[in-house]
Amino acid sequence: QLQLVESGGGLVQPGGSLILSCTSSEFLLDYYAIAWFRQAPGKEREGISYISSNDGKTDYSDSVKGRFTISRNGAENTVDLQMNSLEPEDTAVYYCAAGASGPFWRLGYGMQYWGKGTLVTVSS
Numbered sequence: 072q073l074q075l076v077e078s079g080g081g082l083v084q085p086g087g088s089l090i091l092s093c094t095s096s097e098f099l100l101d102y103y104a105i106a107w108f109r110q111a112p113g114k115e116r117e118g119i120s121y122i123s124s125n126d127g128k129t130d131y132s133d134s135v136k137g138r139f140t141i142s143r144n145g146a147e148n149t150v151d152l153q154m155n156s157l158e159p160e161d162t163a164v165y166y167c168a169a170g171a172s173g174p175f176w177r178l179g180y181g182m183q184y185w186g187k188g189t190l191v192t193v194s195s
Contacts, residue, residue: 073097073184075167080189083157091152091189093167098184100143104172105150106182107141109163109191116166118177120152125172132177135161157193164188 079091093105107120120141121130129141140153150167168182175181 075169075184075186077167077186077189080191082192084195085158085193087157088155091165092149094149100148100150101145103169106168106176107152108166111163121176123172159193162193164190
């Protein structure tokens with residue numbers, strides 16, 4: 072089973088920024104749609120950001136729109152999530168997933184490969 076690896080999580084103060092990275096040593100991310108999900112304690116998994124494989128279309132949940140930016144770095148084989156203006160409500164384990172482009176990414180549909188997650192804690 073091919074896997075993704077997330078990095079960049081940690082502790083940050085409210086209002087701060089972090090960059091999460093998603094990569095694989097086994098396949099090229101450029102050929103896949105990539106989505107970021109998060110799951111806070113006691114809550115359901117939430118799809119928060121997506122970038123398609125064919126036209127580079129991006130999409131965001133309302134909870135992060137305007138604060139988070141997803142982008143590809145082909146040279147590094149990563150998909151990065153720039154997170155700004157972080158709030159305590161952003162505290163969660165963040166996962167990336169790779170799969171087919173499609174409109175139901177928020178539900179995880181089409182996502183074949185998943186990482187194990189990286190913890191982001193927003194607290195003063």
